[in-house]
Amino acid sequence: MTLRITALVLLSLLVALLFLASLLIGPAALGLKQSIGALLSGEGGPVALVMQEIRLPRALLGLLVGAVLGLSGAAMQGFLRNPLAEPGLVGVSSSAALGAVLSLQTGLAASFALALPLSALAGAALAVLLVLFMAGPHGGALALILAGIAISALAGALTSLVLNLSPNPFAVMEIVYWMMGSLADRSMTHVWLALPFMILGCGLLLATGRGLDALTLGEDAARSMGVDLARLRLLIVLGTASAVGASVAVAGAVGFVGLVMPHLLRPLVGGRPSHLLPLAALGGAAMVLAADIAVRLIAPDQDLKLGVLTALVGAPFFLHLLWRMRGVEA
Amino acid sequence: MLAFPRNSDPLLIAALALWAGAAVAAPPERVVSMNLCTDQLAMLLADPGQLVSISNLALDPLSSAMVDEARAYPINRGGAEQIYLMDPDLVLAGTYTARASVDLLRGLGIEVVQLPPADRLEDVAAHMRQIGAALGHPERGEAMARAFEADLAALGHTGPAATAAMYYPNGYTAGSGTLSDQILSLTGFRNVGAEAGLTGGGILPLERLVMAEPQVVVTSTPYPGASRSEEILAHPALRQLRDGAAQAHVRDADWVCGTPHLLNAIRTMADARAGLDVAP
Numbered sequence: 001m002t003l004r005i006t007a008l009v010l011l012s013l014l015v016a017l018l019f020l021a022s023l024l025i026g027p028a029a030l031g032l033k034q035s036i037g038a039l040l041s042g043e044g045g046p047v048a049l050v051m052q053e054i055r056l057p058r059a060l061l062g063l064l065v066g067a068v069l070g071l072s073g074a075a076m077q078g079f080l081r082n083p084l085a086e087p088g089l090v091g092v093s094s095s096a097a098l099g100a101v102l103s104l105q106t107g108l109a110a111s112f113a114l115a116l117p118l119s120a121l122a123g124a125a126l127a128v129l130l131v132l133f134m135a136g137p138h139g140g141a142l143a144l145i146l147a148g149i150a151i152s153a154l155a156g157a158l159t160s161l162v163l164n165l166s167p168n169p170f171a172v173m174e175i176v177y178w179m180m181g182s183l184a185d186r187s188m189t190h191v192w193l194a195l196p197f198m199i200l201g202c203g204l205l206l207a208t209g210r211g212l213d214a215l216t217l218g219e220d221a222a223r224s225m226g227v228d229l230a231r232l233r234l235l236i237v238l239g240t241a242s243a244v245g246a247s248v249a250v251a252g253a254v255g256f257v258g259l260v261m262p263h264l265l266r267p268l269v270g271g272r273p274s275h276l277l278p279l280a281a282l283g284g285a286a287m288v289l290a291a292d293i294a295v296r297l298i299a300p301d302q303d304l305k306l307g308v309l310t311a312l313v314g315a316p317f318f319l320h321l322l323w324r325m326r327g328v329e330a
Numbered sequence: 331m332l333a334f335p336r337n338s339d340p341l342l343i344a345a346l347a348l349w350a351g352a353a354v355a356a357p358p359e360r361v362v363s364m365n366l367c368t369d370q371l372a373m374l375l376a377d378p379g380q381l382v383s384i385s386n387l388a389l390d391p392l393s394s395a396m397v398d399e400a401r402a403y404p405i406n407r408g409g410a411e412q413i414y415l416m417d418p419d420l421v422l423a424g425t426y427t428a429r430a431s432v433d434l435l436r437g438l439g440i441e442v443v444q445l446p447p448a449d450r451l452e453d454v455a456a457h458m459r460q461i462g463a464a465l466g467h468p469e470r471g472e473a474m475a476r477a478f479e480a481d482l483a484a485l486g487h488t489g490p491a492a493t494a495a496m497y498y499p500n501g502y503t504a505g506s507g508t509l510s511d512q513i514l515s516l517t518g519f520r521n522v523g524a525e526a527g528l529t530g531g532g533i534l535p536l537e538r539l540v541m542a543e544p545q546v547v548v549t550s551t552p553y554p555g556a557s558r559s560e561e562i563l564a565h566p567a568l569r570q571l572r573d574g575a576a577q578a579h580v581r582d583a584d585w586v587c588g589t590p591h592l593l594n595a596i597r598t599m600a601d602a603r604a605g606l607d608v609a610p
Contacts, residue, residue, distance in 0.1 A: 028537035046571075050537045053567035104556040168555035170499050177558055185501065185536055185562045301533045303500070 004275055007268045011282040015063065018289035022059035023051070025293055027300050057188045062289040064191075065183070065251045068198050068243035070284020071277055073258020075205045078212035078273035079236045080132075083263065083321060084141050087244045088255030091151030092127040096241075096248035097178040098155040099123025101162050105171070117197050121245030127151050128237045141325060180307030181252030183292050194246040201243025202281070208235045209274030216273065254291075254306045256314020257284045263321070287313075357466025358420035358441075364408045364431070365424035367587035368445050370396050371461040372422055373403070374589070375470050383416055392551055395583040395591035410434040420464065448588030451512050455479050457588050474590065481593050485600050487518030492606050494546040494578075494599075495522035495539055497568070499559035503534040510585065513592075517599040519546065540567050546576045546602050578602040 024035060028050055038044035039051035069087060076085035087093045103109040103119035134147035159178055163171045211232040214222035223229065247254075261283035262276060269275035291309040298304060361376060362383045363369045369384040373396055386407050387393055388400035406412050410431040413421060421442045423432050432442050443464045448454050455475035462471015494514050496504045504510035504521065505528025514521045522542045526534055539547075547568075552560045562568065584595040 026537050027535035028541045046540045046543050049540050049567050049570055053565070053570070054537055054540070107556075109556065166555040166557070168553040168557045168560070170553070170557035170559035171555055174558050185565060187566050189566065301535060303533070 004269050004279070007265065007279060008282070011279060011286060015282055015285045015289065018286055018293065019059050019063055022062055022289050022293055023055050025296055026050070026055055027296075053187060054185070057186050057191050058183050058292070059289070060191050061183050061186050061194070061251055062292045063285045064194065064198050065181075065247045065254060066257060066285035066288025067281040068201060068247050068284070069254060069257035069288065070261040071202055071205050071258075071281040072240045072244050073284070074262040074273065074276050074280035075208055075212070075236055076240060076258070077262050078215065078276070079208070079232065080135055080144060081215065082135070082141050082144055083325070084145055084259070084318075085131075086256065086259035087124075087240065088253060088257070089152075089259060089318070090127070090131045090144060090148030091155055092124050092131070092240060092244050093248050093253035093255065094152045094155035094159070094179065095127035096120040096124035096245045097253045098159045098162075099245065100249045101159050101178060105162050105166050113193065117193055117246045117249045120249035121197060121241050123155070124245035124248070125237060125241035127155070128240050132233065132237070176305060177252050178248075179253055180305030181248075181254035182295075182303060182305050183251055184303045186250060190250040194250045197242045197246035201239045201241070201246065204235050204239030205243065206277055208232060208239070209277055211235075212273035212277075216271070252305075252307070254288065254310055256307075256310045256318065257287050259321075260310075260314050260317050261287055263317070358418075358464075360416070360418045361420045361422065361465065362406060362413050362416050362418040363422040364406060364413060364428065365422065365445065366393055367424065367447070367457075367589065368422035368443075368461060369400065370394065370587055370589045370591070371445075371458060372465065373399050374474065375458075375462050375467055376465050377467070380465065382418060383413075391583065392553060393583055393586050395581070395587070395589065395594075410438075414438055414440070422461065422464070448509055448592075449507065450509065451482065451516070453509075454588035454592060478590055478593065482516075482596070485593075485596050486516055487600060487603055489518060489607075491515070491518055491520045492546065492603060493522055493525075493542065493544045494519035494548065494602075495534070495542065495544040496548045497534070497539060497563070498550050499552075499557065499562065501533045501536055501539075501562055502531060503528065503539075505529050505532050509588070513585075513596050513599055517596060518603040519599065536562060536565060536567060540571055543571070544575060545606060546578050546599075547572050548578045548580055548599075550582045576602055576606055 024032065030047055030050065034044065034047055035051050038048040039056065042048050042052060073086045077083055099119040099122050100116055103115050108119065109116040130151055131144065131147055135144040156179060160175050163175050211227045214225045214227045219229065262280045265279045265283050266276055269279060287310065291306050294309050295304045295306060359380065360382045361372060361380055363372045363381065364385050366385060366387040369388040372381050373384065381403065383404045383406045384400055386405045389397055389405065391397050394400060408428045408431060413435060418440060421435055421440055423442055423444050425444045425446045432444065436442050445457055445460065448457060455478050458475040458478065459471040462468050462474065496510050503523035506524035507529050508531065511521045511524050522539065522544045523534055526538055528534065549563050552563065578598055580595050580598045584591045
């Protein structure tokens with residue numbers, strides 16, 4: 001109990017520090033006092049423009065994208081009772097990217113503002129449904145991962161196809177962006193576009209806490225405790241699709257955040273999903289903010305993709321998990 | 331600074347003389363161009379019927395300054411097979427385009443003249459002379475080059491320089507040592523990209539562009555179909571910057587190649603600079 005509270009406080013503090021660092025780090029060398037003053041007052045000409053229109057949206061999106069990815073990962077893992085479930089690995093992110101690319105290239109995104117996040121949401125929802133269907137109530141880790149690989153490959157191939165066929169010569173160069181994610185040169189427009197869907201998704205996912213707790217005892221026990229499993233599934237599908245869809249629509253698919261954070265933090269809450277959810281959101285926010293800061297420090301002028309850094313941490317972690325599960329599965 | 335030394339390179343003179351001599355002996359009868367810039371120079375300098383085919387880029391209104399003229403020609407896509415079947419006796423190509431195709435065509439015994447990109451204004455007149463000579467009409471190339479040089483000399487700006495930046499998709503800009511940089515300094519601008527320390531083309535982060543507060547921002551026209559690369563041109567920060575700065579509406583197609591159309595781009599920049607003096 002106290003360990004959980006301590007972790008919540010420390011993680012919140014870490015996220016706040018990283019958010020501040022994200023605001024203060026950038027290619028234009030600005031003084032600390034000058035930049036914070038310009039951010040708050042909106043005065044100071046170009047400095048205010050840089051702080052309010054370039055760095056603030058970037059830091060906000062880092063925070064939001066990380067939080068929804070961590071939260072979705074924890075919720076999916078809780079519902080499937082499978083430590084390998086994660087929006088990136090099971091193809092939800094790449095399907096959301098396909099939805100976003102389709103709406104951009106067909107011109108739907110230009111016809112009304114919400115078309116972009118809604119299409120990404122639709123893509124994500126389809127993938128979540130497919131994964132839940134394929135993995136089934138009793139499906140093991142293998143079924144889940146194989147279904148995820150198939151969905152990711154299909155969505156990735158279709159995304160590449162659509163971008164290759166685009167009349168825009170730059171579109172084909174963006175395949176990497178949609179698969180790896182980046183927060184470079186985002187604006188407040190993107191924040192406002194994604195925020196409502198992210199809040200909705202987080203609300204739905206946080207509401208699953210009690211059901212997920214009961215589910216740790218098994219489906220029959222959960223049912224006998226009065227948990228409506230159909231409703232729980234609906235919450236997971238809509239919540240994940242809305243949160244991940246909005247995140248991918250504005251920042252591309254960033255992998256492994258939802259895998260790593262729930263695992264690192266689960267021991268702190270005694271494996272209780274309802275307590276893990278807020279911690280995983282904070283942890284995810286810290287991970288993406290840190291990765292986005294690293295991207296800017298390592299290659300300031302190169303637009304290194306976020307997913308590169310999260311995969312550098314996440315992929316070895318994933319292998320480690322597989323190694324540990326080897327004995328259990330076989 | 332405006333007096334460009336003509337034919338300062340003795341090797342170039344020798345090469346031109348050689349070309350001219352060869353051309354007099356046997357002007358090519360079937361010429362195929364596979365590069366946007368040679369397309370346009372060849373259309374301007376060739377005899378009717380002498381130019382058999384031009385590249386598909388010549389029809390792209392965003393890159394080509396001569397779309398209407400280009401419609402009269404059969405189009406090629408730069409593949410060696412397609413070009414060989416057109417039975418050319420001269421192929422015009424760029425030095426960077428389709429290297430494998432060029433090697434293959436040379437291997438098949440076809441003469442290929444390769445034109446490097448124009449990195450300096452001096453290159454432009456030289457390219458006009460070179461293509462004129464290759465087509466067997468050195469006098470046309472010479473006349474075009476002289477007209478270009480005369481127009482150029484009339485467009486120079488004297489007085490204090492204003493700041494300007496070229497800004498393209500993905501935050502790409504022109505640094506020092508580029509044709510754009512030279513056009514900016516000729517027309518009375520200091521290039522923000524060059525002052526940021528960039529040589530050649532490179533990425534200028536939006537933050538640094540905003541901090542430099544250029545007086546003129548030159549951007550490109552977006553292509554059809556969406557791309558995230560071009561989204562940066564609609565970024566609120568850039569929009570605010572451009573609201574405060576003077577606008578220069580240039581046609582990208584005029585900037586791309588070293589042809590007489592380049593003068594349109596230079597005139598636009600000269601007008602933009604003159605506009606700054608009127609309303610500081």
